[in-house]
Amino acid sequence: MASGCDTATALKPIEETLEHLLSQAKPVTEVEWLATETVLGRVLAEDQLAAVSVPAWDNSAMDGYALRHADLQADTPLTVAQRIPAGAVGTFLEPGTAARIFTGAPVPEGADTVVMQEHCQRDADLLILTHEVAKGANIRRIGEDVRQGEVILNQGAKLSPQHLGLAASVGLAKMPVYRRLKVAILCTGDELIPPGEPLGAGQIHDSNRYTFIGLLQALGCEVIDLGRVADDFIATQEALAEAAAKADLVLASGGVSVGEEDHVKAAVESLGRLSLWRVAIRPGKPLAFGFVGETPFIGVPGNPVSLFVTVAILARPFILRCQGREQILPSSFAVKAGFDWPRPDKRREYMRVRLHSEQGQLTAEAHPSRSSGVLSSVTWSDGLAILPEGKAHKNGDLLEFIPFSELLG
Numbered sequence: 009m010a011s012g013c014d015t016a017t018a019l020k021p022i023e024e025t026l027e028h029l030l031s032q033a034k035p036v037t038e039v040e041w042l043a044t045e046t047v048l049g050r051v052l053a054e055d056q057l058a059a060v061s062v063p064a065w066d067n068s069a070m071d072g073y074a075l076r077h078a079d080l081q082a083d084t085p086l087t088v089a090q091r092i093p094a095g096a097v098g099t100f101l102e103p104g105t106a107a108r109i110f111t112g113a114p115v116p117e118g119a120d121t122v123v124m125q126e127h128c129q130r131d132a133d134l135l136i137l138t139h140e141v142a143k144g145a146n147i148r149r150i151g152e153d154v155r156q157g158e159v160i161l162n163q164g165a166k167l168s169p170q171h172l173g174l175a176a177s178v179g180l181a182k183m184p185v186y187r188r189l190k191v192a193i194l195c196t197g198d199e200l201i202p203p204g205e206p207l208g209a210g211q212i213h214d215s216n217r218y219t220f221i222g223l224l225q226a227l228g229c230e231v232i233d234l235g236r237v238a239d240d241f242i243a244t245q246e247a248l249a250e251a252a253a254k255a256d257l258v259l260a261s262g263g264v265s266v267g268e269e270d271h272v273k274a275a276v277e278s279l280g281r282l283s284l285w286r287v288a289i290r291p292g293k294p295l296a297f298g299f300v301g302e303t304p305f306i307g308v309p310g311n312p313v314s315l316f317v318t319v320a321i322l323a324r325p326f327i328l329r330c331q332g333r334e335q336i337l338p339s340s341f342a343v344k345a346g347f348d349w350p351r352p353d354k355r356r357e358y359m360r361v362r363l364h365s366e367q368g369q370l371t372a373e374a375h376p377s378r379s380s381g382v383l384s385s386v387t388w389s390d391g392l393a394i395l396p397e398g399k400a401h402k403n404g405d406l407l408e409f410i411p412f413s414e415l416l417g
Contacts, residue, residue, distance in 0.1 A: 019288035021397075022356050026325060028284055029297060030336075032304060033329035036256065038187040044175050047167050049228045050185035051331050056161040058178040061151035066115040069146045073128055073135055074098075074119035075106040077143035085134040092116060106135050115147055122146035154178060164334030166228070166417075186332045192232040192251035193220045196262040196272060197310060198239045215312050215383055216261040223319050224259075226416045227327055244275040252279070252303035256330060259323065262310025272307050276300055288397060290355040291380035292318040304330075311380035317358050317392065320415040338414035342406045343393065346371040349401035357395035360385045361409070372407060391415075 020028075039053040068074065075086055082104075089105035092098040094112040101107055101118035109115070109122060120143060127139035154160055160174055161167075167185070175183060200214035201207055214236060224231045232254050237247045251258040260272050273296055276282055282298035289295070291314040296307035306326065308318040328336040343363060361372035372393045375385040391411040395401065 019286050019293065019355065020284060021288050022321070025284065025287045025289075025295075025322060029306075029322065029326045030329050032283075032297070033326050034304075035330055035332040036186050036189055039184045040187055041182045041184050044172055044180055044183055047183050047185050048169065048172060050167050050188075051228070051333055052161055052163055052165045052167060052171075053184040053186050053332065055159050055163050056175060056180060056183060058154045058156055058158050058160050059180075060178055061156045062154040062177050063148050063150055063152060065150050067148050068109045068111055068113050068115060068122045069148050070122065070124050071110050072122050072124040072146065073106045074101065074109045074115050074122050075135075076101065076103060076119060077121040077141075079104055080137065080141070085131075085136050088130065088133045088135050090116070120144060120147075162334060164332055166333055166335075188228060188230040189257065189327060189331050190232060190255045191224050191229045191257045191259055191327070192234055192255035193217065193224070193259045193261075194234040194237045194247050194251060195220070195310075196237045196239060196244060196260065200236045202236075216310065216315055219312060219316055219383075220259060220261065220319070223316070223324075223416070224327075227324065228331065229327065239271065241271045241275060244271040245278060248272075248275050248279055248300045248305070252300035252305075255303060257327065258300055258303055258305045259319075260305070260307045261315050272296070276305055276307070280305070287318075287322070288355040289318065289321065290353055290357045291378075292322075293355065295322060309380070312383040313360070313386060314380040316383075316386055320392075321358060324415065338410050340394070340408045340410045340414070343370045343372045343409040345393070345401050345403055345405045345407050347374045348403050349395055352395065352397065352399050352401075354397055356397045358392040359395055360389040361391065361393040362388060363390045363409070370409075372409060 079086060086104060086106040088108055089102065090098050091108040092113045093110045097114050098107050098116035101116045107116050107119065115122065121141060122145060123137060123141045124146060127137060127141065129136045129138055160178060161171055165171065195214060195216045199211050201211045203213050221231050221233065234247055234251055237244055248258060273282065276298055280299040280301055282296055284297035286293055287295045291311065292309055294309050295318050298305050306323050308315050325336045360375040363370050363372055375388055377385055391409055394408040401407065
């Protein structure tokens with residue numbers, strides 16, 4: 009099929025690239041109902057409503073005594089007439105009496121205040137308050153946390169531990185989640201050798217496969233690993249066709265440039281179409297997007313840092329949209345530049361930086377190497393500082409910073 013992109017076209021801006029990618033993303037629609045304790049990290053397929061209020065009744069916020077606040081005005085001891093542990097229900101509280109009550113226990117009818125035990129003295133069944141207490145104190149009211157019928161979790165949320173706890177609190181034993189996105193990966197390069205095998209002349213261990221797998225697993229994808237693909241057009245074509253038949257998305261590293269041994273771009277065009285190539289990003293640039301048959305394809309550079317950055321910045325939002333996620337763009341915050349940047353690039357730079365505190369201000373220290381082959385710079389760093397295209401910076405200027413915690417999940 010004919011290509012939808014021209015190799016001679018100018019570099020695409022980041023925003024235009026993201027807009028194009030997201031416009032082509034089709035979320036998975038298949039839903040699985042799974043036990044609440046098993047859905048950590050999955051994407052919620054439907055809004056979830058509270059079947060009950062939480063708390064379901066007024067209850068004590070602490071260990072102490074339930075009483076009528078009006079009885080305190082008499083300034084006389086109260087008689088402790090009942091004991092209400094958590095899980096039990098007391099009887100009607102008669103005037104002039106108090107109930108020994110424990111955290112979480114229902115406040116008995118007739119009581120309107122709970123006094124913490126530390127503010128009381130007790131002599132047998134007589135109770136004397138040693139501190140003043142406001143009416144209504146230390147009572148958790150019905151529905152204070154959640155009201156029955158209220159939406160507690162929104163469709164598209166990635167489920168975290170706190171979501172599971174909240175769902176359980178309203179009695180949700182199962183929840184509907186989208187099935188995992190299936191992503192097939194392939195890494196091109198005759199020089200790539202798996203870790204654990206001896207290296208020959210001109211060979212390197214394949215780090216890209218493991219970076220791919222780690223990034224995708226952190227995003228909750230089901231990874232289909234097709235391994236290394238030889239630098240050969242037919243082999244690349246066959247691997248792409250197999251990947252497209254098995255997956256919702258195909259990711260490939262290397263082979264998307266214009267060298268004589270770069271076959272991925274041509275192989276994709278022979279099986280489908282490309283609609284994007286060459287993006288104004290550093291490290292990166294030769295990022296390809298298109299379709300193998302009808303399966304989306306993203307090709308990223310083979311240099312390990314370029315792979316990491318382009319997947320995190322460009323492929324990740326596409327993947328999240330395909331997963332049905334509500335929030336797809338990472339959060340960022342301002343940090344102070346701890347370096348000069350006098351010669352800006354025509355591409356937007358995602359600089360590997362480490363943060364340290366300097367007089368209460370977070371300052372970004374740049375890694376000494378800008379090389380896209382120095383993978384250790386990524387483990388050294390805390391995240392990526394964004395240096396806009398065509399703009400110089402001085403030491404002390406504010407920069408936008410994206411922590412890795414926002415990009416790796």
